[in-house]
Amino acid sequence: MNIFLLAWKRLIYKPLQNSLAVTVMAFSIALALLGLLLSAGLHKAIVTAVEPFPLVLGVKGSPNQLLLNTIFLKDVPIGNFSYQVVEQLRRDDKVKAAYPLGFGDSYQGHRLVGTEAELFAYRLKPSASEPWLHLTSGRLFAGENEVVLGAAAARSTKLQLGDSFTTIHGVINHPGAAKHKAQFKVVGILAPVNGPYDDAIFTSLTSIWQLHKHTQTPPTGLPDKTAASKSTAASSLMAKAPVPTSTAASTTAATVATPLAAETKNGGVTAVLLLPAGYAQALKLNMTYSRNRELQLLFPAKQVIELFDLAGSGEKLLSLICLCIIILSLLIISCNLYWLIQGNRRQQAILQSMGASSQLLLQLNFCSGLLLCLGGILLGTGSAHLLYALISRIINQQTALVLTSGFVPAEAALLGGILLCSAGCCFLQAWLTQKQDILPALQE
């Protein structure tokens, strides 16, 4: 026999009352913790998604649309521009690397991303052991119509190495979507990057250009006028595209005027992932493109910070609500402990008559209360993480964000604070009740 066993027996003797107390505590803790986890998870997911993109160049338009389209692979592309821009950037001293990206088609909701093999050598940090996009099986695309699948795309589509598929026109998967005839073959599968690009299907830019070279007549399923008026990049990667004014106009005209010309080697690109040579160079590039009428240069991190600022007031309100919930849960804990100890007055009196000291009774009451609180904290924490996992899955399915699970430092502070306050409440209740007269309880 020991104090813990006595405390435990006391709790399980009234299972309904104590289960209710634990459940109420767990609910309030879970709610507060879930808010914290979601906030931290969303922040982290967005930052992880943005991290590989120090600078993005795209057609002039909404910066948020460019951000969504390029980084989160959502929304419709704004438009395309000439590949010559990419070549020009590569000759610029201010640019360390430029990786072109072309969007427009999809397979089962997974966006086809046209790019070049150099992208797969790109490391987020010089000291990184692996490139950002690296293979777990197979090889990179070499010829036309070969693809490399992102980890989530491979999982979702159940495509394996050697499988073939056809894509649909556009980025939205619907029954009436126009289908291309060209078959794409899976030659590689990438490791997860915990970001939107896990959902992507990578192929060469030339494959995209070839695909759309052959579909200048409307693809199946779409009337001519619809194809002609379509403003999405998906239908016109080979069409006229804006070019920076610094580029020689004659070269530009020869490249884009006749998309179906056999001499045309390159088509358009939707965006370029830029690595600046340095921060000062990034600022200079920004100044250059801020004057450009057709193109815009985006700092994705800055854009996200602005978005976070917009959400800031909402977050503050959420934090305030979470704080109120935590205070409420502590009040509930105090009340539960009070009724727990009051309900055990008779047992306490019997123990005193058997020779239990005040110190032992204090320890017993404290232990009972703490066990109750620990139960609530454990159940609440488990429930919060479970709910977070479910919600993360839904968010991942609905958006491009990958909310990773794991320990959040603020969680330790929250739970530690709740535990400390609970311990304080337990001690206070135990200390107050040990002074009570036991005789009336013995005569009940």
Added chain:
Amino acid sequence: MAFLEIKNLQKKFYAPDGSLTATITLPALNLDRGKQLLLTGTSGCGKSTVLHLIAGLIKPDTGTIICNEINLTKLSSKALAFWRAQTLGYVFQNFNLLEELTVEENLLTAGFLAGRHAASQLRREAGLLLEQVGLADKSRCYPNQLSLGEKQRVAVVRALFNAPALVLADEPTASLDRVNAEIVLKLLKELCASQHTTLLLSSHDEYVKQHISDSYDLSSTDNQAAGPNEAVE
């Protein structure tokens, strides 16, 4: 010197408005080690109060209680609790078993509170005692699964589990029918005798006198009560 010596014991009870409701007085009471004494008296004369005072559950206004040369009225609450655990066994009218513990666990708790931590030894002793009182098959039962007679037998065993020097029994048969009352009384007497435990038992039942010949009538002392008062009994 007697094992238990009480001198000039007095306790006054007051109503919430401060008016005096009862005064319990015990000029003297001596009891030798191993003896058995029955406290008798009319209802409200203070039998239970005297037992509560000896057990240290309430403090007297005046007087001394010396048990085995220890002045209980001078002990701190911590020392008194220790004395209760080591030296005293208490049997209540309403049993006062710990409802959330089994019969065996009730006994083990008594051992735990007396500072005895050898679990296997305690279990063995508990088993033997329960067998002695015919409750070996009830060791894992909870108090709400026992009859009234069984509950009081468990209470008696619990009170005697640590072989205390003194057992106080406050109307131990009041809640029992005659048959069970006889069983419990006999049990109490025999166990106390076998352990050489001093027994002080209070009762207003006449048939109890057949079991314990020595008695002390509290009604004969100058106890005053304003009327039926639950706090006194």
